[in-house]
Amino acid sequence: GQQLNQSPQSMFIQEGEDVSMNCTSSSIFNTWLWYKQDPGEGPVLLIALYKAGELTSNGRLTAQFGITRKDSFLNISASIPSDVGIYFCAGPWAGNMLTFGGGTRLMVKP
């Protein structure tokens, strides 16, 4: 499948700080999905983006669909301990198949 490069791979942040992560591809995507996965649980869909340039929020989370359609960004404002987990970007290709980024592991210092 298509490869999605996610960065950073991991990060420690202080509670209350803002967080940014991104996902890039060599191919154009028509949809970008952002998931969060807690340890031992399945990924939960956080935000879905459908149009280049689109900016969508879900509480303290904001995601953007890059105008080139080859990247997407996720920001978390005022992080809290329950933000810990792995964040995956994903994009559909070949119809209904998803390709995933490698994940960004977020760890919060108490």
Added chain:
Amino acid sequence: DTEVTQTPKHLVMGMTNKKSLKCEQHMGHRAMYWYKQKAKKPPELMFVYSYEKLSINESVPSRFSPECPNSSLLNLHLHALQPEDSALYLCASSPSGPPYEQYFGPGTRLTVT
């Protein structure tokens, strides 16, 4: 309701056992998926069912056998597994058309001894 349920939550099985994983969704989705996930890695696609028919088999060994009894249920039958098959097994569902947002279940943690 965007819930996908999976049972059991945990499963320990020997290499000679036969067991099954179950998945259910009531969102009216006509596409369902099985993924395998190893620690600190993204989910890896195993099978795709579309309108209850197997449409994708990502070269999965025959010791994994999927079944879709109806549009809401998906099973994964396991037989003669190897220790390296120990992983988190995830089920997901999505609409059969765009935008293909997939909703995941909580997973079954499988340990093969």
